[in-house]
Amino acid sequence: MKIMVCIKQVPHADARLDVNGAGTWIQEENIKFEINPYDQNALEAALQLKDKDASSEVVVVSIGPERVTQSLRTALGMGADRAVHVKDAAADGSDSLGTAKILAAVAKAESPDLVFAGFMSDDGNLAATGPMLATLLGIPHTTTAVSFVKNGAVTVERELEGGALEVVELNTPCLVTTQTGMNQVRYASLKGIMAAKKKPIDVKTVADLGLAGQVGAGAAKFKIEKLYTPPKGQGAEILSGSVDEVVGKLVGKIKELGLL
Amino acid sequence: MGSILVIAEIQKGKVREASYELVSFARKIGGATNREVKSLVMGQGISAGAEELSKKGGGEVFAADDAALANYNLDAAFAAVQAAIAASSADVILLSNTPTGWDLAPRIAASLDAGLASDCFNVEVEGSDLVFFRRFFNGKFDSRLRPTALPLVATMQPGATAAFEGAADGKVTALSVSVGATGTKFVETKVAAAKGVDLTKADIIVSGGRSVGSPEKFQEVIKPLADALGGAMGASRPVVDAGWLPHEYQVGSSGQVVSPKLYVACGISGAIQHLVGMKASNFIIAINKDADAPIFEVANVGVVGDLFEVVPKLTEAIKTAKG
Missing domain, CATH: 3.40.50.620 (HUPs)
Known part of the structure; x- marks a missing residue:
C-alpha cells in the first residue's frame, strides 16, 4: 500500500509574528518553523499503518522554499520512506486551489492508495487544500478525522460540533483530513534521524509538474489585500502595576461580582 | 450577473x-x-x-x-x-x-x-x-x-x-438529484459520551492553555485557583489534544460551550474555536504574556504577565479574602 501525506511547514506555535512590510503576509525572516500540527497527526496516522504492514510505503510531499527540507527530514526521521519537495518560487503565493493543483500533479505520478492531509494549516486556517486535492483526483474524502481504521474499506470517525462524531465509510483510494488529538505523534528517534539522511528527497519545479502559469500568486483566485492586527474593540481593561498590585485589583473585581 | x-x-x-x-x-x-x-x-x-x-x-x-x-x-x-x-x-x-x-x-x-x-x-x-x-x-x-x-x-x-x-x-x-454510486457512506452519528465533568453548570471556571506546560502544572497551578474560588477547572483544545486532561475539560466549539459568572483564562491565547466556547461568560479575566493575544479582545479584565507569577499569588489572595 502506498500512502501519501501532505505536510506544510508553518511558523512555530511560539514564534512571534509580525505583519510584513507590504502588509499582505507575515515577515518570515528569523522565525522558527515546524510541521503544521494537524499534518503531524496525518503523518502519524500513515506511520501507524506502516507499523502494521511494513511493506507499505509512506511518501511525504511538501511545497515551499529551502527551509522546508528541515521538515521533510524530520518526517523521514519519524519513519516516512521518501519525500517529494516542490521547491520553486513560481509556487509562492498559491492559494488553496493552486496548492491542491500542485499536490494533485504529484499524486497523479505517485498513484497512492491513501492520502492524508491535516484538516487545516495553523497559518491560513482555510481547511481547503485536502478536500480540493481529493476533488481534483476524483476520489472520495472526509474531513476532521479523529480515528481511522482500514479493514478493506476505510472507516473514519469525524468530529462534528459539540463533541458529537459522525462515522463515515470511504472506498479507496480516498483522502482523509486529520484533526489534532487524533493520535499521539511520535518523535524521530536518533536511529531514525540517522537513517533519514540516506532517504531520498525528490525536488521538483512547477514546470516539472506541467503547471507553469497555472499556480502561484498570479493564478490565485483570492488575493490577500491586507493582513492586519484586528482593530481593538472594547477590549479588556488591562491592569497595571506589580504582581501584588495586579492581584489585589483582581480580588477587588471578583468581590464586585459577589463571588467572594 | x-x-x-x-x-x-x-x-x-x-x-x-x-x-x-x-x-x-x-x-x-x-x-x-x-x-x-x-x-x-x-x-x-x-x-x-x-x-x-x-x-x-x-x-x-x-x-x-x-x-x-x-x-x-x-x-x-x-x-x-x-x-x-x-x-x-x-x-x-x-x-x-x-x-x-x-x-x-x-x-x-x-x-x-x-x-x-x-x-x-x-x-x-x-x-x-x-x-x-x-x-x-x-x-x-x-x-x-x-x-x-x-x-x-x-x-x-x-x-x-x-x-x-x-x-x-x-x-x-x-430539485431532482440523481445520486449514483457513492464513494462515501454514512454509518451513524455518535453523541458525545456522558460527561464526568459538566462545565456548563459551573458558576466559575478557571481554564489553562498549552503554556501551562504539563499535566502536573495543571494540578499545581490551575486547579488550586479553581478550588479556592469554588469553581471548576477547564482547558483549551491543545491541552486536551496533548492528553494532559480528558476531553470533558475542553472549552470550545468542539468541547463544551460555557457561560459562567466568572471565567479565568490562564495562558490561553484565544483561538477562535476557544472563544466561541466561552465568550458568553458574564465576566472574563485573562492572564497572558502576549499583550496582543486575541483573548484580551473578549476579556473584561486582562493581566499581561506570566501566569506562573500571577496565578499562585491570586490563589493565596483569594484564600485570604475568604478567610
Whole structure:
C-alpha cells in the first residue's frame, strides 16, 4: 500500500509574528518553523499503518522554499520512506486551489492508495487544500478525522460540533483530513534521524509538474489585500502595576461580582 | 450577473440559524451587486423547512428531497449542489463554516475551478467587488480578501451576523438529484459520551492553555485557583489534544460551550474555536504574556504577565479574602 501525506511547514506555535512590510503576509525572516500540527497527526496516522504492514510505503510531499527540507527530514526521521519537495518560487503565493493543483500533479505520478492531509494549516486556517486535492483526483474524502481504521474499506470517525462524531465509510483510494488529538505523534528517534539522511528527497519545479502559469500568486483566485492586527474593540481593561498590585485589583473585581 | 446561492442546512427538521445568517449576508451583497438570492435545502422530508426559508428571505428555494440525502453524504450533497448551481446560474455560493461546510465547500470550489474563502466573519461590497474578511493565524490577524475571478465559494462563520428576519417573497422549486454510486457512506452519528465533568453548570471556571506546560502544572497551578474560588477547572483544545486532561475539560466549539459568572483564562491565547466556547461568560479575566493575544479582545479584565507569577499569588489572595 502506498500512502501519501501532505505536510506544510508553518511558523512555530511560539514564534512571534509580525505583519510584513507590504502588509499582505507575515515577515518570515528569523522565525522558527515546524510541521503544521494537524499534518503531524496525518503523518502519524500513515506511520501507524506502516507499523502494521511494513511493506507499505509512506511518501511525504511538501511545497515551499529551502527551509522546508528541515521538515521533510524530520518526517523521514519519524519513519516516512521518501519525500517529494516542490521547491520553486513560481509556487509562492498559491492559494488553496493552486496548492491542491500542485499536490494533485504529484499524486497523479505517485498513484497512492491513501492520502492524508491535516484538516487545516495553523497559518491560513482555510481547511481547503485536502478536500480540493481529493476533488481534483476524483476520489472520495472526509474531513476532521479523529480515528481511522482500514479493514478493506476505510472507516473514519469525524468530529462534528459539540463533541458529537459522525462515522463515515470511504472506498479507496480516498483522502482523509486529520484533526489534532487524533493520535499521539511520535518523535524521530536518533536511529531514525540517522537513517533519514540516506532517504531520498525528490525536488521538483512547477514546470516539472506541467503547471507553469497555472499556480502561484498570479493564478490565485483570492488575493490577500491586507493582513492586519484586528482593530481593538472594547477590549479588556488591562491592569497595571506589580504582581501584588495586579492581584489585589483582581480580588477587588471578583468581590464586585459577589463571588467572594 | 449571476445569482447568490445559499446552501442551507437542516438540523432536526428545521433550517439552521446559521443558514438564516447566510441569508443576511446574501441579501446585503445581493442588493448592492444586483444579484438575486436563491437557496438550496437538501434532506428527506424537508418541505416545511424549504417553505419557511422561502418566506424568510431565501428567495427561490430549491428543495432536494431524497432518501439519499437523509443523512449527510458527500457525494449526494455534492450532486444536489451541482444541480442547484445549474438551476440558479449562481456565481457566488455561500455555505456556513460548519462540519458540512468543511466537507462540501472545498469540493464545490475545486469542481468549479473557483477560489474558496473560508470562515469569513464579514463580506462587504466595494464598487462592484465583493471583499471578504477572515482571520488568519488562529485569530492573530484579520485580512481583507479580494476575489480575482468568479464564480467564488465562501463559508461564513456562524454567529458572525444576525439571522435574517424580514419577510420576502420566495418560492419553493423541487430539485431532482440523481445520486449514483457513492464513494462515501454514512454509518451513524455518535453523541458525545456522558460527561464526568459538566462545565456548563459551573458558576466559575478557571481554564489553562498549552503554556501551562504539563499535566502536573495543571494540578499545581490551575486547579488550586479553581478550588479556592469554588469553581471548576477547564482547558483549551491543545491541552486536551496533548492528553494532559480528558476531553470533558475542553472549552470550545468542539468541547463544551460555557457561560459562567466568572471565567479565568490562564495562558490561553484565544483561538477562535476557544472563544466561541466561552465568550458568553458574564465576566472574563485573562492572564497572558502576549499583550496582543486575541483573548484580551473578549476579556473584561486582562493581566499581561506570566501566569506562573500571577496565578499562585491570586490563589493565596483569594484564600485570604475568604478567610
